[in-house]
Every structure is written in structure tokens, then in C-alpha cells.
Amino acid sequence: MKEKYFQLLKGQFTEKEDVLTEMINLEAILQLPKGTEHFVSDVHGEYEAFNHVLRNGSGSVRAKVEESLAGYPPEAVTDLCTLIYYPREKTALEKTRHEDKEALNQWYREQIYLLSQVTVYAGRKYTRSKMRKSFPPKFAYVIEELLNEMTNKKDKIDYYTSIIDKIIELNQASRLIRALAASIQRLVVDHLHVVGDIYDRGPQPDDIMERLIGLHSVDIQWGNHDIVWLAAKGGSRPALMNLIRIQARYGNLAILEDRYGMNLRALIEYSQKYYTSLPTFEPMIDANDHCSKNERLLCNQIQQACAILQFKLEGQLIKRRPDFQMAHRLVLDQIDYAQQTITIKGQTYPLNDFVAPTIDPLDPCRLTSEEEGLLAHLLTNFQDSEKLSRHMDFMFEKGQMYLCYNQNLLFHGCIPLHENGDFKSLRIENQSYAGKELLDFYQEQVAICYQNPKVYDDLATDLMWYLWVGECSSLFGKKDMTTFERYYILDKSSHLEEKNAYYELRNEEAICQEILQAFGLPKDGHIINGHTPVKEKQGESPLKANKRLIVIDGGFAKAYQKTTGIAGYTLLSNSYGMQLAAHQPFTSIQDAVENGTDIHSVMRLIESVEERKKVAETNIGQKLKQESQDLLYLYQNFDRF
Incomplete structure (x- = not known):
């Protein structure tokens, strides 16, 4: 079987030197900071709120805009964030606000420039290849040229400006803006985990499924x-x-x-x-x-x-x-x-x-x-x-009862x-x-x-x-x-439903550590659950067992919000550590576009690391290391296969 595997692997490379190039590429990727993971749970058919949380990356997009445009006025940051979240709707609104064509064209120039800056910043920890994959195919070449020239703008300002002017002249500015916004959203969040309950209660679970099917990386x-x-x-x-x-x-x-x-x-x-x-x-x-x-x-x-x-x-x-x-x-x-x-x-x-x-x-x-x-x-x-x-x-293909991923154990409800x-x-x-x-x-x-x-x-x-x-x-x-x-x-x-002992015992760190070890994970990993709404307004915390366990069902479903007092928890894990976001209810897309209303999210730091976590330390890193070992063997025995 191994012989056949390496014969197939060799078929991907024209020359022996190509194998060496790929090995170098993989080794470089292993040294990059890990991508951001986004965790959501118990969406229950509430598409608009879920979609907004995806678009704003639970506050990650705004953070990237603020970091990349340091000193930019808060209201201008909000305006640009709205454009990133809802580029189609925001652009349509601006067309009605700018009666003068040249004024609209100037707005296009400014927004494309700002979006390009944010894109460069959001993608700074990725390889050029991964950056390129994040661009919508129809605009991949144009975006790549814009971003390349942005870093050399003083030397090639006329070239950079001519690209944008030609795009505006061809009535493609709004499409380019949508492409840049999509790229930023994809670069800000590398992978999405949905920890259960997409269906029931809310009216649009099918739209949620369509959104998930369109994502680049999800489980x-x-x-x-x-x-x-x-x-x-x-x-x-x-x-x-x-x-x-x-x-x-x-x-x-x-x-x-x-x-x-x-x-x-x-x-x-x-x-x-x-x-x-x-x-x-x-x-x-x-x-x-x-x-x-x-x-x-x-x-x-x-x-x-x-x-x-x-x-x-x-x-x-x-x-x-x-x-x-x-x-x-x-x-x-x-x-x-x-x-x-x-x-x-x-x-x-x-x-x-x-x-x-x-x-x-x-x-x-x-x-x-x-x-x-x-x-x-x-x-x-x-x-x-x-x-x-x-x-x-899709649910069956991408789904499982539990997932061990980057030292975290994800499952919806409990371990009986x-x-x-x-x-x-x-x-x-x-x-x-x-x-x-x-x-x-x-x-x-x-x-x-x-x-x-x-x-x-x-x-x-x-x-x-x-x-x-x-x-x-x-x-x-x-x-x-x-x-x-x-x-x-x-x-x-007679209506009472007696909960399994897990829901009491999950407050004990030793119990959580025993569960983690039973699934082959280290004691300092985390258990991430959904299923049980966190009654925050009654003082309940989503962080349990000395932060070994995190509950991220805060109540996307409107039926829960009177009890929970909030509209959902989500979790972010990046190369710097983990943050929990508590969200307030979503109003509407119209309110977001016209008034710049975002879901207000309170961020809570759960864990930070002294040194940024690299791809090499992740599940993806383990796969890349194995690929690299296979390539090394192929390189050393290239003429045999």
C-alpha cells in the first residue's frame, strides 16, 4: 500500500526539485502563527443574528480595523466596519447619498484604499498562497496587484491609482468592495466550530446551513x-x-x-x-x-x-x-x-x-x-x-458527536x-x-x-x-x-427534568481534567459545551472549573433571552490565547447599515500565552508535519517511484 501511496504522491510533482520546494513551503507554514478559531453554539434558526456574528467575527473585524487604522476616528471605524459586514447594502445606501457622480467615485477610492489597508493587515500572518486563496476568483489578480502596490505606494502611486480609476470607470467598484470585504472576513477567522443546535425554534435554519456550506473551513x-x-x-x-x-x-x-x-x-x-x-x-x-x-x-x-x-x-x-x-x-x-x-x-x-x-x-x-x-x-x-x-x-459529512481539536474537547451537551x-x-x-x-x-x-x-x-x-x-x-x-x-x-x-450529574460536577476542575485525559487531551486543555443557556442575569458564569470548561450557549434563540439576559456567547481562540464574547441582541440589517449598529459584544480574556502559538502546535500542524515527512521520504527515493 505504501508503494502505491508514494507513486500517487509522486504524480503531483514534475521534478524532484518541486518536492523540495513543497517541503520548504510546509516548513515555513509551520512557523506561522495559528489562525483564529471561532466557536458558536445553539443558533436555533436565528439566521440574521448568526450571520452578523460571522460577518463581524465576534468583534474580531472591528479589532483588526482599529489596529490597522490606528488613530482613525471611532465613527469612521464604525462606518468602515459596516461596509465590511454588509458591503452590498452599504454601497447601495451610499449611492443614494451621493447625488454627484464624482463625489461617489471619491468615496469609492477612499473605501477601496482603506479596505486594502485592512486586508494587508488581516493577512500579515499568512502565506501569499493562502492570501490568494482568500480572494474571490474574479478579482484575485486585481486585489493581489492592489495589495502588492500598497506596500510600495510611494514608488508606484500612479500605477495604484490607475487600477482603481479603471475599476471605477468600468462600474466594478462596488463588486471590488464586496470582494475585499469577503476577503477580510475570511482572513480574520480561519476556522468555524459550530458546537450544536442549528435547527428548531428560529425561522431560518436553512439559511444558516447555506451559509455554512459556503464557508471555507467549518466543523x-x-x-x-x-x-x-x-x-x-x-x-x-x-x-x-x-x-x-x-x-x-x-x-x-x-x-x-x-x-x-x-x-x-x-x-x-x-x-x-x-x-x-x-x-x-x-x-x-x-x-x-x-x-x-x-x-x-x-x-x-x-x-x-x-x-x-x-x-x-x-x-x-x-x-x-x-x-x-x-x-x-x-x-x-x-x-x-x-x-x-x-x-x-x-x-x-x-x-x-x-x-x-x-x-x-x-x-x-x-x-x-x-x-x-x-x-x-x-x-x-x-x-x-x-x-x-x-x-x-453536509451536516453528516461535517458533523460528529465530539471533536478533539488543538487541545480542546468540543461536544454539545455532556459526558454522562x-x-x-x-x-x-x-x-x-x-x-x-x-x-x-x-x-x-x-x-x-x-x-x-x-x-x-x-x-x-x-x-x-x-x-x-x-x-x-x-x-x-x-x-x-x-x-x-x-x-x-x-x-x-x-x-x-411533574414537568421537572432531572439533569445528569455532569452539570454539577463540571464545576470541579479535577472532573474536567479526568474527562480531558479520557479523550487523550492534556489536563490544561479546555472542554467547550453548548446546550444549556447560561443565566447571566442571575449571576451564572459561562466559565467553570477554573476556566477548564466554557459554556457558549448564552441564548441566540429569542425564546431564551428573557431568561439569559443576553443573546449568545461565542468564543475566539487565536495565537495569543482565548477570549469569550457576550453578545447583546441583534436588531436588524437595516439598522446596522443605516445607523452603523453592531452587536455590542463584551470581550472577556480567558487565557493568554507568553509566546504566540504557531501552526506547528495545532492539529493542522500535525498533518503538515506528516506530509513533510512523506515528502522527505519521496525526495530521498524519488527515482524509485
Whole structure:
């Protein structure tokens, strides 16, 4: 195999000297400062806020502008930053503000000059090759010429000016500005980590996925909401019902119908046939959302229908998977249908707004033939969406249960623990899994499920559902999910969901260090989580265990912001150390463009280093070192292959 590998490797080089050149290039790259990593989590369909945070690099772009244009007035910095964030919209606005053509052309000249300065500064730690790759192809040559001549501007001022004037004359100035802005954004942030939960609650998860697909370097750690979408694509029927129910609960059926082209007509007719509006199922819609009365009614009815179908399907799954140890969650079997009560954990509760006309009390989890046909129709519809398939394929390709990257351990929720700090195990088919082995097992099963979408009752597909609700799920992290209780029982004590011991123990540095070591990472690494909103206004800190653990879910989702008091945490890691950014809510693109309104971010230094971290010390550096070793061997044995 090695012989064949080196033969293929040799095919990339015309001459032996070319191998030497590439080795020198790789060695030079290893000595450069590491690129900036940007960490976000729990975006929950809030595209505009997420997109703005990407465009401003959680404050990194403004920092680069201020550093490169030292002494520049704050209002002028804000104006230039707005142009970098929203070049198309800002340029269009300036065209209306400058009635005189020469005045507009002068504005173009000034902005191109300033943007060129920032681009040079933002790319100073990269190779020319990497800089070139950051330029949009159509303007790569022009931008490279501008930047080269900027450093020699005194000697070639006429040449530099003639390039810009010709661009303006050809009506390409606004396009060049967009190209420079895109390059700055790419150079400021080298890699994006999404630590889970792209989907649910907010109205534009598809736009977020399109944005991620367009990025040059990104990875995803699946969240519990993401795994439900992957599970439904992989054939899980309870996941599909849960998914549709959540869209109805937040008034977001348009995501399925309009954005992903899913035909819900059969479900609508089924829901209208069996259910009427009930207060419990009133959709959770923002006061500013202009949702019609009919749309609210439809969301109410569909939510009811999907809830009952979900509980039926869950019951079937629990009965065929005794290893999951979820028999206590056979809620439909625990109902006294004559008395309209349910007994859970020895406590009997009256049911409220419980309407289930398709349930047979003698066999509560059995689907009617009508429901079997409906589910088959909905699943086929969901799986056949071209746009959805493209998004889920990307989610699967770029995603994983956890990631070890540059001495950091990234996962969405938790590592299931016992109260004494030992890893909690899941026993499946006489094999126990805990800690890293558990997450590796889940990773394997996700792949099996996703790659066999026509099978809906195998172990892998059922485990995808377990990841949403199971006690040993690293994505859920609670003993039980009380969806049934929150819908149908008024006593709120029954709604409580007991968290895994991890969420208390993660405050202890020794526990975090044990987890890091179990994943092959050093004790001075970091665990980076999302999943649980940080209640900052109640005094909770996102930094735990002497900064060994960082929680970056501050609440992008508007539904969380009343509790958290902020609109999300993000994290930045560069060659100088790590910074946490706490964001205030985003207003609108229009406000940002017209008034220069940015997301106000409070930066908090987590860790700094005495010497800048180099590429050689990163995951990418390890790969480059291996490549360099292979090239050395090829160079020494070039004539053999």
C-alpha cells in the first residue's frame, strides 16, 4: 500500500526539485502563527443574528480595523466596519447619498484604499498562497496587484491609482468592495466550530446551513435538535413526528412547506379531522410575529396530532428496545382512560386537554391503518426533499458527536456521569459503553442509520431517537424528557427534568481534567459545551472549573433571552490565547447599515500565552508535519517511484 501511496504522491510533482520546494513551503507554514478559531453554539434558526456574528467575527473585524487604522476616528471605524459586514447594502445606501457622480467615485477610492489597508493587515500572518486563496476568483489578480502596490505606494502611486480609476470607470467598484470585504472576513477567522443546535425554534435554519456550506473551513458537533433532523432523514418515524411537532409549536411550519418543499396536506387534513383548538397547544409565537388566526389554529391542531403519533411511536420503540431501560416512559400505557388520569412514578395526576380519538385503550401504541399510511407518506416526502438532503448530507459529512481539536474537547451537551464522577454506561446487546467509547459507539450508529434511510426500526435508527431522550445520551443529559407531562398535566412538579450529574460536577476542575485525559487531551486543555443557556442575569458564569470548561450557549434563540439576559456567547481562540464574547441582541440589517449598529459584544480574556502559538502546535500542524515527512521520504527515493 505504501508503494502505491508514494507513486500517487509522486504524480503531483514534475521534478524532484518541486518536492523540495513543497517541503520548504510546509516548513515555513509551520512557523506561522495559528489562525483564529471561532466557536458558536445553539443558533436555533436565528439566521440574521448568526450571520452578523460571522460577518463581524465576534468583534474580531472591528479589532483588526482599529489596529490597522490606528488613530482613525471611532465613527469612521464604525462606518468602515459596516461596509465590511454588509458591503452590498452599504454601497447601495451610499449611492443614494451621493447625488454627484464624482463625489461617489471619491468615496469609492477612499473605501477601496482603506479596505486594502485592512486586508494587508488581516493577512500579515499568512502565506501569499493562502492570501490568494482568500480572494474571490474574479478579482484575485486585481486585489493581489492592489495589495502588492500598497506596500510600495510611494514608488508606484500612479500605477495604484490607475487600477482603481479603471475599476471605477468600468462600474466594478462596488463588486471590488464586496470582494475585499469577503476577503477580510475570511482572513480574520480561519476556522468555524459550530458546537450544536442549528435547527428548531428560529425561522431560518436553512439559511444558516447555506451559509455554512459556503464557508471555507467549518466543523459541526451535533446538538440534540440537529440529531432529530438527521434521524428523520435516516428513517426515524418518532423523530419526524417530534420534528414537525416542534415546528408547529413555534409557528414554523413554513420551514418544512416553503423552504424545504415538504407537502403537509395529508397531515393537515388528518389533524383537522380529529382535533380542534386547545389552549395547551397554543403555538409559542413572538408578539411581533404577524401570524393569522387560521395559521395559529393549524399549528395548534398539527401539534396535537403529532404529539399523539409521537407518543405511540415512542411506546413501540421502548417495547422493542428493553436495553434502553425506558419502560417507565410508556406514558400511553399508564393512562386510566375511563378516569382520564395518569400514574407516573407512583403519583396519579388528572389529565388536562388530553384528546386522543385515535388511541385504542386496549392497545394504546397501535397505529391505525390511516396513520401508517400518513407516516409513510410524510417520511417519503421529507426524505425526498432535494434541498433538505443537501443540508443533511453536509451536516453528516461535517458533523460528529465530539471533536478533539488543538487541545480542546468540543461536544454539545455532556459526558454522562454518576454522582461520584464515574462515567455512566449504556449496556446494549450485552456490551457496555461509557465515556469516550460511548460517544464513539453513537458516532458509528449515526452513520449506520443515515446511510440506510429506508430502515426505520433497526437498532441504529432507534438509537438516534435515544440520543434525543435517553438518560445516557450525551446530547440530552437528563433522566427523562417530560414532553407528555408539560402538555397534559397542570402540576408543574411533574414537568421537572432531572439533569445528569455532569452539570454539577463540571464545576470541579479535577472532573474536567479526568474527562480531558479520557479523550487523550492534556489536563490544561479546555472542554467547550453548548446546550444549556447560561443565566447571566442571575449571576451564572459561562466559565467553570477554573476556566477548564466554557459554556457558549448564552441564548441566540429569542425564546431564551428573557431568561439569559443576553443573546449568545461565542468564543475566539487565536495565537495569543482565548477570549469569550457576550453578545447583546441583534436588531436588524437595516439598522446596522443605516445607523452603523453592531452587536455590542463584551470581550472577556480567558487565557493568554507568553509566546504566540504557531501552526506547528495545532492539529493542522500535525498533518503538515506528516506530509513533510512523506515528502522527505519521496525526495530521498524519488527515482524509485
